[in-house]
Amino acid sequence: MFRTAVIKNIEVLLESSVNHIIAALKKRFMNKEKVSRFYDVVWTEYIPDYEATKKHWEIFFSEDEVRGKSVLDAGCGTGIFSIIFANNSAGRVTGIDISEGSLKTALSLKEKFALQNANFQNEDMHNLPFTDENFDIVWAWGTVHHTTDPFKAIDELIRVLKKGGSILLAVYTRTKLTFIHEIIRKILVRTPKRTWTALSKIMAFFLTPVVFVFKRREKSRKGEKLEELILDWYFVPIRYYYKPEEIKSYLEKKGFTIENYLPASGRFNSTSNFIFKARKSTRIK
Ligand SMILES: C[S@@+](CC[C@H](N)C(=O)[O-])C[C@H]1O[C@@H](n2cnc3c(N)ncnc32)[C@H](O)[C@@H]1O
Numbered sequence: 312m313f314r315t316a317v318i319k320n321i322e323v324l325l326e327s328s329v330n331h332i333i334a335a336l337k338k339r340f341m342n343k344e345k346v347s348r349f350y351d352v353v354w355t356e357y358i359p360d361y362e363a364t365k366k367h368w369e370i371f372f373s374e375d376e377v378r379g380k381s382v383l384d385a386g387c388g389t390g391i392f393s394i395i396f397a398n399n400s401a402g403r404v405t406g407i408d409i410s411e412g413s414l415k416t417a418l419s420l421k422e423k424f425a426l427q428n429a430n431f432q433n434e435d436m437h438n439l440p441f442t443d444e445n446f447d448i449v450w451a452w453g454t455v456h457h458t459t460d461p462f463k464a465i466d467e468l469i470r471v472l473k474k475g476g477s478i479l480l481a482v483y484t485r486t487k488l489t490f491i492h493e494i495i496r497k498i499l500v501r502t503p504k505r506t507w508t509a510l511s512k513i514m515a516f517f518l519t520p521v522v523f524v525f526k527r528r529e530k531s532r533k534g535e536k537l538e539e540l541i542l543d544w545y546f547v548p549i550r551y552y553y554k555p556e557e558i559k560s561y562l563e564k565k566g567f568t569i570e571n572y573l574p575a576s577g578r579f580n581s582t583s584n585f586i587f588k589a590r591k592s593t594r595i596k
Pocket of ligand 1: 343346347350354359385386387388389390391392407408409410413434435436437451452453454457458459
């Protein structure tokens with residue numbers, strides 16, 4: 312009797328652990344797939360303006376600082392930052408992303424700029440195929456908050472960064488209004504995909520006057536239409552938000568020294584991101 316009960320309990324325990332693992336794997340796999348499919352649709356043809364983006368890059372890096380350096384552009388999208396690094400004397404630039412469509416555009420940009428020192432490959436930031444301490448610079452603009460496990464992704468970026476190297480993280484800011492945006496996003500991502508473009512156009516129509524009044528400075532988002540911003544903001548399958556202190560203390564705990572911090576001014580002068588540039592200690596084991 313007792314033996315049967317023990318065996319039954321073990322069976323139940325095993326079954327629930329296996330189910331748990333399968334559910335966790337499924338969730339992780341599905342989400343990653345959803346993100347890559349989303350960016351295959353939304354960003355594939357979107358190439359930010361080179362000059363405007365370069366001006367922003369110059370806040371953090373200079374040609375002298377990157378000369379001959381190895382750079383990882385983690386979540387490169389259509390590759391504009393990889394191209395800027397490669398065009399400004401970096402030795403070797405590796406752009407990685409999970410969106411095949413975006414990578415195709417990145418490759419065509421590489422050809423357009425005739426760059427030999429930039430390469431693009433399909434890799435997941437949580438699990439990079441690079442040895443430890445491989446890169447002098449790791450650049451992750453607007454990407455870790457779209458991964459299934461942002462701190463695991465950050466740890467992986469730290470692993471492949473050389474001692475004394477620089478990491479740049481641009482991350483979505485958690486504000487008092489975040490929960491409202493999240494409610495809207497969680498409703499919208501559940502609508503049929505084929506309606507997304509139409510929905511974002513309708514939203515853009517109604518939001519144009521609001522944006523005009525409150526966000527006049529965001530007109531600097533050259534070349535982007537409000538409907539595209541809405542699509543990117545409200546329909547993306549995964550997004551996390553953080554307070555700057557969270558990312559700062561995480562980096563410091565990992566032995567980084569903060570070298571530059573922009574609290575509310577990302578590329579395009581948007582208030583949605585904060586940015587840290589930090590240096591990895593040379594003494595980390
Ligand atoms: C908002 S876009 C930013 C693209 C680019 N960094 C830029 O600023 O132009 C976010 C990118 O992160 C990529 N991404 C999301 N999860 C990823 C992962 N686990 N590994 C690699 N890339 C990922 C997406 O496919 C997408 O291209």
